[in-house]
Amino acid sequence: MTTKKLGRQTVAFANPPSIAGHANVVGKKEGEGPLAASFDFINQDDTFGEASFEKAESAMQRMALQNALDKAKQSAATLDYIFAGDLLNQCIASSFAVRGQDIPFFGLYGACSTMAESLTLAAMMLDGGFGEWCAAMASSHFCSAERQYRTPLEYGGQRTPTAQWTVTGAGAVVLAREGDGPYVTHATVGKIVDKGICDANNMGAAMAPAAYESLTAHFSDTGRAPSFYDLIVTGDLGSLGREIVLDLFQKDGVDLTNYDDCGCLIFDAQAQDVHCGGSGCGCSAAVLTGYLLNGMREGKWKNLLFCGTGALLSPTSSMQGESVPGICHAVAISTQKGG
């Protein structure tokens, strides 16, 4: 068998896996934003009928997975593996979502890059010949994230201008070895990039250099120009991080006109008072499985580069004076198998 590696970081799939189903679940605020029409289920009080926000987050993952399986016309028993992760300590949203589902499970931690990480590994698993069906999913919940990372909601803490708003949402993709697409054709696996940003309330700035490096590696490894893609989407740098990515490319003489960010797309930042935009694993997961993949199915875009970005910090690392390491995994999705 010959290697499928292109350059140092990119894989070109020999038999690109097909996205057979995708679904999402979001909270009330997300359902009031510009992408409302693209969500499968919008909960009105963010509890999803559960007794805690953490359990609500697990419920979202279960609902998204079930819905994605339904759309793929498959049952959970079909899945060879599931890859899932979230932001909670010890990733309990995912473990408790998958518990009882009887599916071989790989737990991931990639912060907000998790949707891209899970999609990459699921695609590798299928193209590598290790199964026929995989699921990839991720979630975040504003209320569970606030009390874990920042302050309990009851505290009413003031947000900094560069802060982002953790999305209450989950997204799941069901991937098949064979199918009608859209297809996962390439994956560029990110390295950890740390430019010394120490402000945990400015994650866009911390993650933007990682996005720039993975995008640059992707273009170099594949020989593709940015213009090959109808849309390049990072998730979730927010408005400040998005500006930094545009600036970094402009310094290289590249004008990214086809570029946006899930954190900017999901909210109307002004009207919804979310400062720099959305964040959290659930942000890019919900935007991918709604707006983006729906758009591809509707013929809006043929070639998409989906770039999950993660800030690999913890409250402890910040308290110990550490800077914020960033990572970005880029996944090329095409309506054409040879895309």
Added chain:
Amino acid sequence: MTTKKLGRQTVAFANPPSIAGHANVVGKKEGEGPLAASFDFINQDDTFGEASFEKAESAMQRMALQNALDKAKQSAATLDYIFAGDLLNQCIASSFAVRGQDIPFFGLYGACSTMAESLTLAAMMLDGGFGEWCAAMASSHFCSAERQYRTPLEYGGQRTPTAQWTVTGAGAVVLAREGDGPYVTHATVGKIVDKGICDANNMGAAMAPAAYESLTAHFSDTGRAPSFYDLIVTGDLGSLGREIVLDLFQKDGVDLTNYDDCGCLIFDAQAQDVHCGGSGCGCSAAVLTGYLLNGMREGKWKNLLFCGTGALLSPTSSMQGESVPGICHAVAISTQKGG
């Protein structure tokens, strides 16, 4: 390409990847235990020269990786991917260990099953044709785990009889597509098993049913009897969990005479006052990369079944009254490529 799946959960590698290097680093207490001679580096004060226990844990991972690469006669630049995880919130031990290493990175969370999870994914990556070299690693640190999961050391809390002692240790394996072995021949990917154990101080009992289920699946999927293996090792159920596994197999009429557990092997439970034995990602990582793989190289064992066991709880899930979900990934390692 035909699938390499055997049954529902097991993969048989077409071209079993070779373990080119393996190394570990442990703390003082581990260095006073029965496996002392198998450790590459024993630190005398558990700080590894760092200012915090969390940074010490990162330092252990870096040292173990560097040493494993040295033994494999490779540099970090050779690695196509690194898979790593730990027990700290947001897996910062791994992220900060890999930062600056310029290696495409997949972050994992599998609790104490992480060494087996990372080895499984690394082997799949190579056998799938996505690269030539991978690293898999995991760590834990008694002091960082105590203050995060239980109480700060200064509190001097009393330990329950069923408690295990988190190992201060890290282990790293460098895996190659081609080489002289030992070889990773099979992997059985675990499902989440939860039998309703709610005592977070009795993780052996919570994880034992997952170990039993994955072992049973492995034997059924491969058609191998337990006696095929010279040694079957779980990591880390401790003495109580080990007894439960033996009991469960005895009910099936199977007498596991070739079975042990990393948590029982690493400490002298009586003399070192560790109650039910060792635990933590670093336990099975250090035992695999020392005692077990050294033993295989010395001709002690030809066929080994290494079963990483994880308890997928968090302090939050326990406080919210949840039971403890367990998982177990089983990895078959052989001195023979066709083993």
